[in-house]
Amino acid sequence: MKIVVLGGDGFCGWPTALHLSDAGHDVTIVDNFSRRAIDAELGASSLTPIRPLAERLDAWEEVSGRRIGFAEIDVARDYDALLALIGDEENGPDAVVHFAEQRAAPYSMKNSRTKRYTVDNNTNATHNLLCAVVESGRDVHVVHLGTMGVYGYGTAGMKIPEGYLTVQVTADEDAAGNPAEEHQVSQEILYPSNPGSVYHMTKVLDQHLFAYYAKNDRLRITDLHQGIIWGTHTPQTARDERLINRFDYDGDYGTVLNRFLVQAALGYPLTVHGTGGQTRAFIHIRDMVRCIELALANPPERGDRVKIFNQMTETHRVRDLAELLGRISGAQVAHVPNPRNESAENELHVVNDAFLELGLKPTTLSDGLLHEVEDTARRYADRVDLDKIPARSLWTRGNRAGVPEGAPTQRP
Amino acid sequence: MKIVVLGGDGFCGWPTALHLSDAGHDVTIVDNFSRRAIDAELGASSLTPIRPLAERLDAWEEVSGRRIGFAEIDVARDYDALLALIGDEENGPDAVVHFAEQRAAPYSMKNSRTKRYTVDNNTNATHNLLCAVVESGRDVHVVHLGTMGVYGYGTAGMKIPEGYLTVQVTADEDAAGNPAEEHQVSQEILYPSNPGSVYHMTKVLDQHLFAYYAKNDRLRITDLHQGIIWGTHTPQTARDERLINRFDYDGDYGTVLNRFLVQAALGYPLTVHGTGGQTRAFIHIRDMVRCIELALANPPERGDRVKIFNQMTETHRVRDLAELLGRISGAQVAHVPNPRNESAENELHVVNDAFLELGLKPTTLSDGLLHEVEDTARRYADRVDLDKIPARSLWTRGNRAGVPEGAPTQRP
Ligand SMILES: NC(=O)c1ccc[n+]([C@@H]2O[C@H](COP(=O)([O-])OP(=O)(O)OC[C@H]3O[C@@H](n4cnc5c(N)ncnc54)[C@H](O)[C@@H]3O)[C@@H](O)[C@H]2O)c1
Ligand SMILES: NC(=O)c1ccc[n+]([C@@H]2O[C@H](COP(=O)([O-])OP(=O)(O)OC[C@H]3O[C@@H](n4cnc5c(N)ncnc54)[C@H](O)[C@@H]3O)[C@@H](O)[C@H]2O)c1
Numbered sequence: 001m002k003i004v005v006l007g008g009d010g011f012c013g014w015p016t017a018l019h020l021s022d023a024g025h026d027v028t029i030v031d032n033f034s035r036r037a038i039d040a041e042l043g044a045s046s047l048t049p050i051r052p053l054a055e056r057l058d059a060w061e062e063v064s065g066r067r068i069g070f071a072e073i074d075v076a077r078d079y080d081a082l083l084a085l086i087g088d089e090e091n092g093p094d095a096v097v098h099f100a101e102q103r104a105a106p107y108s109m110k111n112s113r114t115k116r117y118t119v120d121n122n123t124n125a126t127h128n129l130l131c132a133v134v135e136s137g138r139d140v141h142v143v144h145l146g147t148m149g150v151y152g153y154g155t156a157g158m159k160i161p162e163g164y165l166t167v168q169v170t171a172d173e174d175a176a177g178n179p180a181e182e183h184q185v186s187q188e189i190l191y192p193s194n195p196g197s198v199y200h201m202t203k204v205l206d207q208h209l210f211a212y213y214a215k216n217d218r219l220r221i222t223d224l225h226q227g228i229i230w231g232t233h234t235p236q237t238a239r240d241e242r243l244i245n246r247f248d249y250d251g252d253y254g255t256v257l258n259r260f261l262v263q264a265a266l267g268y269p270l271t272v273h274g275t276g277g278q279t280r281a282f283i284h285i286r287d288m289v290r291c292i293e294l295a296l297a298n299p300p301e302r303g304d305r306v307k308i309f310n311q312m313t314e315t316h317r318v319r320d321l322a323e324l325l326g327r328i329s330g331a332q333v334a335h336v337p338n339p340r341n342e343s344a345e346n347e348l349h350v351v352n353d354a355f356l357e358l359g360l361k362p363t364t365l366s367d368g369l370l371h372e373v374e375d376t377a378r379r380y381a382d383r384v385d386l387d388k389i390p391a392r393s394l395w396t397r398g399n400r401a402g403v404p405e406g407a408p409t410q411r412p
Numbered sequence: 413m414k415i416v417v418l419g420g421d422g423f424c425g426w427p428t429a430l431h432l433s434d435a436g437h438d439v440t441i442v443d444n445f446s447r448r449a450i451d452a453e454l455g456a457s458s459l460t461p462i463r464p465l466a467e468r469l470d471a472w473e474e475v476s477g478r479r480i481g482f483a484e485i486d487v488a489r490d491y492d493a494l495l496a497l498i499g500d501e502e503n504g505p506d507a508v509v510h511f512a513e514q515r516a517a518p519y520s521m522k523n524s525r526t527k528r529y530t531v532d533n534n535t536n537a538t539h540n541l542l543c544a545v546v547e548s549g550r551d552v553h554v555v556h557l558g559t560m561g562v563y564g565y566g567t568a569g570m571k572i573p574e575g576y577l578t579v580q581v582t583a584d585e586d587a588a589g590n591p592a593e594e595h596q597v598s599q600e601i602l603y604p605s606n607p608g609s610v611y612h613m614t615k616v617l618d619q620h621l622f623a624y625y626a627k628n629d630r631l632r633i634t635d636l637h638q639g640i641i642w643g644t645h646t647p648q649t650a651r652d653e654r655l656i657n658r659f660d661y662d663g664d665y666g667t668v669l670n671r672f673l674v675q676a677a678l679g680y681p682l683t684v685h686g687t688g689g690q691t692r693a694f695i696h697i698r699d700m701v702r703c704i705e706l707a708l709a710n711p712p713e714r715g716d717r718v719k720i721f722n723q724m725t726e727t728h729r730v731r732d733l734a735e736l737l738g739r740i741s742g743a744q745v746a747h748v749p750n751p752r753n754e755s756a757e758n759e760l761h762v763v764n765d766a767f768l769e770l771g772l773k774p775t776t777l778s779d780g781l782l783h784e785v786e787d788t789a790r791r792y793a794d795r796v797d798l799d800k801i802p803a804r805s806l807w808t809r810g811n812r813a814g815v816p817e818g819a820p821t822q823r824p
Contacts, residue, residue, distance in 0.1 A: 157583025
């Protein structure tokens, strides 16, 4: 297949591009390096020493014999370049995997500028892609990386289904609109959304863009409601240090588990926000790249509604993760105020049958975590900037998370 | 009250600004004249001779003794100017009425450029407004003009409620997430959306922006799900010809009734799309300005969810409107292919109790229509550009509405 990976220089996009190239697909990466620019803006950098994309691509060709193409395009701004790529009669893609969004909830909540950037970038990136596919006239399958966070983090008394919810409505008219006795009508609707940040809200907006274009223009679209990724390496990124993947641990971009890993490696207390009763969904990066491949191999039919998968393999409470890591590494657990505007405790039960039925064999946290502590966090611990560990974003005004007691002030 | 009217040079915004000024409020208009620029782009113009805004404002001061302020701001782009206006400690508004969006469904469907402009302009305008209110720290009530079109045009066996729908879900877990016997749980959700054009879709995106900011930042927001406006004059715009309101009749911006009115005045056949079985909701422009005033006087409390009103007073099938106008004016009715991707026939039953309970006394079509034919359409018939009457937008590729047989080629 010819596959374009939008955001292919990022944490998910890079290992996806390598995995698909390794599997024999003809891959082209599109990126505008905005994520690297945000690193510079925040004075942060990946724990792992990621190389410039050109060097990564050369290294991949060296070790695999395969060339991955590249086009520097701002998907949210350079519509004509995007259309030229997607609409190319000879070399246009069969599928586009769309990772090209600002993806950090804390960054999206820092200030008006970052809120506005997140909405503007993500909405226009997604909409430009959809317009370009329509305008190209080509039957391109769009695979988008969404988030479990569109559902909100409550349970409504049942497992969260894969995108659609069956509801009963009390009706009092017949099909012709005449008064009738009250009766129940069953309908399947998009699961009602309840996003917890501006970032998550942009994924809700994406859902409605997809629903519209699937209906009006019969685009074939798959939306992957992904949990939090953990792990850093895939078999491909591990083949050469120049292929190493990004590992974010700062308060804005570092996911909860990555930040615990770095804290564990440094002997920094594991900072649990609030009670740590928040339950989150997780998936290993190796399973993520396999899921993308499975989604590409199982597209919806033309005219189908958006195909939605829950792309996660296990759920954990944040405090349980902290305890698990504490046991592995000997680190302390510290509770700090929660900067987010969210429930202190929540359950999260999720249906993820679709990928399991397609053959996914999950990598579990209990199997892989020790490896991450040793092979990634300890290995690069001397590159850590301690100042970047606390989460400092504001969800609502006057709400600030602190630095825990006993936090070290020096690297090991 | 101090009120800012975003989009105050437009069809709804101008009479609203005058009405609120007349009622004693301190009004400031914000506009970037994008609507006038689109007239130039389309080679179209208002049937009525609208004056430049500066002249309108002077004329209003002359006849009323009241000055309406003005700031030329692109709400989707000039965030800092918007923030300065809204955040002004002394003169900042108590409420903002937000009309500043690209509002024509056919225009939003013309091509990729107009689709992308509509999404970019409308989403960023709404989001900038919400960010500015949050950043200002001021408790500003936001009143937005949405559309009945977010609901889609089917009935689901009941009247369309005002924004929220009560549904039953089959649950099999208790509150703590443990397995339990199957039971029904009742929830109130945002009415599932089903927009019929890119324009309508942007109003769905707006709804999700509002829901998020009402929840996360406790903004006070009212969203008015408005039907199609008919009528041109309000008591204020009728006071001087320099105050006259815009009347669009071209295939892109002219609503169905305005286009029938012009066709009737010219002896052009009334072009009904498809069977004309589409049912639509309507409201007179005089009632619209009163509804805005009622919404301003009845804001939600801080912390409330978005307050949603259905702002419409009657529903009609398109072919019934054509027949009514045919009877009044003697015009023929012609069926042409429907350029829209929609059901040929639909019912539309709508709850609109909230405004009626607040005292709204609707102006009905059967009372006001003759006046519109005579006082607007016939009066300015010599300004009509016949080429602009047919709807030429494409909903999906290959779909074109034609010019009916017997259409005149000359103005009267
Ligand atoms: N990492 C996770 O745990 C996780 C979880 C759920 C969902 N996701 C989703 O997966 C996707 C990828 O996430 P990630 O962790 O790889 O993020 P990332 O920031 O590492 O990668 C995103 C890439 O997209 C690029 N990009 C952003 N905007 C662009 C634009 N307008 N034009 C071109 N390129 C642009 C960035 O430069 C970056 O290389 C995101 O949409 C994210 O929301 C990630
Ligand atoms: N006219 C109707 O029948 C109707 C029906 C339902 C809803 N509405 C809604 O009411 C609102 C007003 O509609 P209208 O008929 O008055 O449209 P209009 O095009 O006549 O007026 C909109 C005004 O907003 C301005 N504007 C647009 N984008 C702007 C921006 N970025 N910055 C500053 N100004 C900007 C335009 O220049 C114009 O003056 C729209 O949101 C529309 O969707 C209208």
